[in-house]
Amino acid sequence: MSRKRAKYVFVTGGVLSSIGKGITTAAIGTLLKSHGLSVTALKLDPYLNVDAGTMSPFQHGEVFVTDDGAETDLDLGHYERFLGVRMGAKNNVTAGKVYAAVIAKERRGDFLGATVQIVPHVIEEIKSQIAALENGIDVILVEVGGTVGDIESQPFLEAIRQMALERRGDAVFVHLTLVPYLSTVQELKTKPTQHSVQELRRIGIQPDFIFARSPVPLSDSARAKVALFSNVDAASVISLPDVKSIYQIPPLLAAGGVDRQLLERLRPEKAEKTPKPPAKSAAPLMERWERLAKTVLLAKDAVTIAMVGKYIDLQDAYKSILEALTHAAAAHDRRLDLRWVDAEELQDRTLGETFKGVGGILVPGGFGERGIEGKVRAVSYARLKSVPYLGLCLGLQIAVIEYARNVLGLDGATSTEFSPRPRHPVIDLMEEQKKKKNLGGTMRLGACTCNIRKGTLAHRIYGQPKIRERHRHRYEVNAAYVQRLAKAGLVAAGTDERTGLVEIVECPSHPFFIGVQFHPEFLSAPLAPHPLFKAFVGAALR
Numbered sequence: 001m002s003r004k005r006a007k008y009v010f011v012t013g014g015v016l017s018s019i020g021k022g023i024t025t026a027a028i029g030t031l032l033k034s035h036g037l038s039v040t041a042l043k044l045d046p047y048l049n050v051d052a053g054t055m056s057p058f059q060h061g062e063v064f065v066t067d068d069g070a071e072t073d074l075d076l077g078h079y080e081r082f083l084g085v086r087m088g089a090k091n092n093v094t095a096g097k098v099y100a101a102v103i104a105k106e107r108r109g110d111f112l113g114a115t116v117q118i119v120p121h122v123i124e125e126i127k128s129q130i131a132a133l134e135n136g137i138d139v140i141l142v143e144v145g146g147t148v149g150d151i152e153s154q155p156f157l158e159a160i161r162q163m164a165l166e167r168r169g170d171a172v173f174v175h176l177t178l179v180p181y182l183s184t185v186q187e188l189k190t191k192p193t194q195h196s197v198q199e200l201r202r203i204g205i206q207p208d209f210i211f212a213r214s215p216v217p218l219s220d221s222a223r224a225k226v227a228l229f230s231n232v233d234a235a236s237v238i239s240l241p242d243v244k245s246i247y248q249i250p251p252l253l254a255a256g257g258v259d260r261q262l263l264e265r266l267r268p269e270k271a272e273k274t275p276k277p278p279a280k281s282a283a284p285l286m287e288r289w290e291r292l293a294k295t296v297l298l299a300k301d302a303v304t305i306a307m308v309g310k311y312i313d314l315q316d317a318y319k320s321i322l323e324a325l326t327h328a329a330a331a332h333d334r335r336l337d338l339r340w341v342d343a344e345e346l347q348d349r350t351l352g353e354t355f356k357g358v359g360g361i362l363v364p365g366g367f368g369e370r371g372i373e374g375k376v377r378a379v380s381y382a383r384l385k386s387v388p389y390l391g392l393c394l395g396l397q398i399a400v401i402e403y404a405r406n407v408l409g410l411d412g413a414t415s416t417e418f419s420p421r422p423r424h425p426v427i428d429l430m431e432e433q434k435k436k437k438n439l440g441g442t443m444r445l446g447a448c449t450c451n452i453r454k455g456t457l458a459h460r461i462y463g464q465p466k467i468r469e470r471h472r473h474r475y476e477v478n479a480a481y482v483q484r485l486a487k488a489g490l491v492a493a494g495t496d497e498r499t500g501l502v503e504i505v506e507c508p509s510h511p512f513f514i515g516v517q518f519h520p521e522f523l524s525a526p527l528a529p530h531p532l533f534k535a536f537v538g539a540a541l542r
Contacts, residue, residue: 008171014196015178022075026082031259037138046152050096061316069446126159175207247293302337310371324524328533343371359540365393388512388539396515449497456493469518477502512539
């Protein structure tokens with residue numbers, strides 16, 4: 001029996017970076033999945049880092065962590081949230097990972113004395129890593145990072161060109177590009193798109209679809225011009241005007257018939273075995289997305305949450321948290337009013353004004369000493385003023401530090417991450433971490449099982465005694481202080497099943513005061529909010 005061949009949708013970007021390829025790829029996958037197809041996605045990143053783990057949030061945004069512990073591009077978060085499919089290390093291929101694999105093969109002698117070159121060896125490795133996802137999947141979406149014309153992207157573009165040639169009829173190319181609007185002449189300008197497509201065609205790729213980003217919907221004349229000079233049908237030029245919420249995009253694409261066109265071109269086996277569905281076959285799911293977008297944008301009331309971070313100049317550094325809060329607010333029929341608070345600027349004299357009217361305070365993860373004292377002040381304010389508090393990863397550690405200092409009276413209590421030999425190291429480096437010398441890929445990463453104590457707030461939130469959540473950290477609550485903290489009122493509500501390390505702390509005397517060592521934001525989805533965020537927003541509303 002022959003193995004079913006996967007279909008491919010290759011997504012490239014032109015004119016400029018950060019144009020929205022990740023969201024577009026995820027939205028296309030959402031449409032295909034709504035027709036009963038199994039879908040997964042892959043991000044090809046042209047940088048030479050092996051993964052995103054050691055890159056600054058200011059340069060790259062959030063590092064998204066998968067169940068298997070891969071530190072990946074934030075677009076994998078979009079894929080998971082939109083598709084409802086778990087990603088893994090195989091879903092993010094970097095140039096660094098490709099070259100490392102090729103060099104390892106060369107050192108082993110796998111190439112039998114051949115001169116190792118970009119073509120064929122590097123290209124074949126890229127193709128092999130893409131094809132590794134072919135395991136009974138109907139459609140694989142492949143997003144090529146960067147912009148067409150970049151030197152770094154050329155091997156990836158050559159690889160997908162060859163794959164489409166080898167799988168003739170089983171692949172389509174989607175090119176996402178910018179059509180700027182010049183207000184001075186009140187005209188959409190298609191020339192950047194024309195040049196971008198010419199660059200693609202120069203390397204042998206003819207796009208099947210042009211997705212045109214623009215401030216306003218494409219006019220008929222602009223659509224016709226893009227179609228003419230891009231050598232595509234006018235119906236395959238998809239207008240993507242700016243929207244206020246990313247959750248508007250799947251219904252927008254569905255309204256334009258994108259799913260129908262893709263199914264007609266790809267002809268996946270499942271679609272061929274069933275009668276051709278009507279144009280609105282995806283309507284029930286799209287209606288749910290439309291209701292979500294309407295709530296996110298137009299809900300009568302809002303919930304105000306203060307997020308105290310130190311990467312707030314680049315909001316993508318907290319992308320999954322922002323989305324998880326949005327999901328939770330929508331589940332309560334509220335808009336999210338997020339108040340960004342710079343931890344470095346937070347002083348005792350400004351606490352009252354900063355948090356005036358706030359329903360809840362959240363301290364997210366992070367690394368390094370910068371901004372730590374401001375975060376401690378925020379936790380102290382939440383605890384003393386009975387404001388709902390949620391601490392994520394570092395946010396749990398800050399809660400422990402604040403409690404140790406201000407309730408237990410342990411002067412100088414801190415983490416060994418911030419001070420090498422503190423008097424009270426209430427947060428300390430994990431034993432196994434003390435032996436690590438390389439920084440890349442050596443943190444505690446991926447999904448781990450946590451046992452939750454019955455009768456705790458955490459148990460009421462999750463409704464089960466065991467959970468699996470994703471981690472990304474090196475430091476933990478020091479076991480030597482756990483009992484002292486518990487006697488003072490900060491109890492360990494959850495512990496790691498394997499090591500016994502503290503995973504959840506909470507303060508029973510507080511309306512809602514909880515910190516978790518893991519990253520629950522990675523498991524929240526637009527139509528399935530994470531229970532911890534949902535409970536936090538509920539407490540903020542009360």
